[in-house]
Amino acid sequence: MAQTAFAPWTDPDQKPIIEFRNVTKSFGDFTAIHDLSLNIFEREFFALLGPSGCGKTTMMRMLAGFETATSGHIFLSGKDIGHVPPNQRPVNMMFQSYALFPHLSIWDNIAFGLKRESKDKAFIGDRVEEMLRLTRLTKFAKRKPHQISGGQRQRVALARSLAKAPKLLLLDEPLGALDKKLREQTQFELMDIQEKTGTTFVIVTHDQEEAMTVASRIAVMDEGNLVQVATPAEIYEAPNSVYVADFIGDVNIIEGRATQPGLKTGIAWAEGQPPILATPAKSVEAGQSVHFAIRPEKVTIDVEKPDRPNTFRGKVIDIAYLGNISTYHVELAGGQMIKAQMVNARRLANRPITWEDEVWVGFTDTAGVVLEE
Template identity: 60%
Template sequence: MKSLGSIRRSFSPWTDPSSKPFISFRNVTKRFGDFVAVDDLSLDIYTREFHALLGASGCGKSTLLRMLAGFEQPTSGEIILDGQNLAGIPPYRRPVNMMFQSYALFPHMTVETNIAFGLKQDGMPKPAIAERVTQMLKLVKMEQFAKRKPHQLSGGQRQRVALARSLAKQPKVLLLDEPLGALDKKLREETQFELMDLQQDLGLTFVVVTHDQEEAMTMADRIAVMAHGKVIQVATPAEIYEAPNSRFVADFIGDVNIFDGTVSRAQASEIRIEADAGFAIEAASSEHPSEGAKAGFAIRPEKIRVGRQVPAGSPVNAAEGELWDIAYLGDMTVYHVKLNSGKVVKASSLNAVRAVEDPLGYDQKVWISFDRDAGVVLKD
C-alpha cells in the first residue's frame, strides 16, 4: 500500500462519511470595523483530533481560536461544539480551556495553587482539588516543583504548569495559542513530542494555533493552512507537503522549486510542460489543463538529483547548470544550481555516509534531474 509520507497513526475519522465532526465552523465571518479577520470560513474538527491552524500573522487563526473559546463573537455564521451552538454561551460555560503563549501564570502563587485556581473557582471540594492537582503534577512531571513559584522555574517548566492548569478542569477541547513560542529550539522539539503523546493518552481534542510549519507538521493529525481569513487547504501533514492544492500552499510549506511553463500535451494521467526554465517536464498528474494553457510544477529540493553526467535515457525532467552554492548542514547538503536559462534551483541530499568520494564543488557544470512522479502540477 502506497502512502504520501509516513503514517503516525491510523486515526482518520474525516475519511469516514458516517463520522460527525466534534467542532464545526459554519460560514463564520468576523469583522473588526472594516477589517475582515475571518471570511466566510467553514471547517470541521473531529473528536480526539490534534488539529493545527497554520498561517502567517494576521491570517485569522488566533481570531478563530478566540471565537471558539468565547473571547470573541462571530459577526455571522455558527460555531457548533458537540452538537451545541455556542452562540451566547460565555467562555466559562464552554467545555474548552485555553493555554496562552504567555502562560499567564499567577506570579504570587505556587505551582500547585496555580493548577488548583480554576478548580477552586468552580467550587470543587478541597479533597477532590488536592487529588486532581496531584494527578496533574504527575502528568506533566512537576511533582518536585509543587511549592515553587513561577519565577523559580525555567521556561519549559512554566509551560508545563500552564498545560497542567489548562487540563485540570478536564475540558473537552484544549486550545493552544502558540504554546511553544517562548521555548528554545531543542526544548521546543522535545515538547512537541510530549504534547503529541499526552494528547493521545488523554484522548482529548487539541486545537493549536501556530505560524511554525515544522511545529504543525510534527504534532498535528491535520493542518488547516490559512490566509486572509480563509482556509486554503485542510489535509494531513504529508498531503499538505506532497500534494499542495495551490501555489500558495506549495510555497508556504517548506522549501520548493516552482517551474512555470506552457502545456504542450495533456493526457489522462500525464502532462507535458515546456518550462520557461528551458527544458521539458513530464509529470504524472490528475490535473487536466488544456494544451496551450499556462501551468506550474512544484517540486521539493530533496526530490531533485544533482550529478556531473547527463541523466541516461531521459530527454525530459533534466537540465544543465552550474553549481553556485553548497551548504553542508550535517544531516544533509543543500545545493543551489543556476541553470543555463538563469533560473536558480535548490536541491538537497541526505548525508547517509560520513565520507564522500569526489564530492561536488563550486562552479562545476552539473545536471539536475527528477522522476515523473516527484512533483505536483499546480492548479493556480
C-alpha cells in the first residue's frame, strides 16, 4: 500500500499540538515578536529559521516557559500554557551547550530527570536502557561526558531530554558545536530518532541547510514576524518574497519591470537587451516593478547559443570549483552578474569554459520566480 505523505497542516480537521494566537512579546520599548500566529502539528519536526535577533529564540523560550507573552495566547494540546511554570509543562528543552553533569556517568545523566520525579527503580532502568539503545550509546553507559566525543555528548543530551517522554522537545541550535561532517551525520540521526519516538520537535537554527534537511516545515522569520511558513521544497522553489529567496540557498535576483499584464510576461531588465520571459504565480500589471529570482542550478552556461526561451550573452568573471559542482559568475549587459552552476559528472572534466570567455547563459520561462517585494 502506498504511504501517504505526512502533511497534517493541509487537513482542516487536524488540531495543532502548538498554537500561537496573536502573540506579542516586548522587552521594554523593544518588540521581539509582533502579533504572531502559528500552528504546529503533532509529530512535526518544525524549524524556526532566521538571522540573529529575528525572535526565534524568544518564541522557543515562551514555549518552554522561560518567557511570558506580553499579549496573546500559547496553547499546547488545546490548553493555554501562558501561566504554567516550566517544570509543569510536558516540554523539554535541549540547549546548545548540552548542559551535561560532568561528575555523572552517561547512564546517570540520562536517568537524572526520572530520578527527580521519584520514578521506581525498575521503570528508570528500563527507560534509560531504551534511550541508550535509541541513541546507540549502550556501550558508553559507564563513561563520563569528557570521555566521549562531541557528537556522542549531543546524543546523551537528546536521550536525557527524551527520557521523560515529553509531548514536545525544543532544540536550541543543537548541532552548532559540531564540525560540518558530524553535523550532517547527526541531522539524519535526529530525524531518525524523532520518527521513532513520534515526539514533536521544534528546532531553532540560523543554518538554512540544517532546516532544509531536518524539517517537515520551516518558519522563516525576520524582525519578530513570520515571513513564510511552508515545506522546505516550497520555500526553496516558491519563495513568497525577495527576503526568503535570498535567505534560503543561493539565488540570482534581477530587478526589472513587467512588459505585459497577466500570467505570462516579459521582464525588461537592461537597456537594449531582450526581456526575460517568465511565468508569474499570480497576475502582474504592465509596467509593474518586479524581481526575478532564479537558482544557479537552473541556469545553463554554453559556448554556443542554446535553444532556450531566455538566452543572454555574457563574460565569465569568476569560477568557483567545489568538487561536485562548479559555479560560474557571468557578467551580462549593464554589469548584471548571474551565477550558473554545472555538475562535474566526470572525474577529469574537460572544462572548455574558463575565465574571460564569452558565453551564453540560458533558462526556461518557468525556471525562475517573479516576486513583487
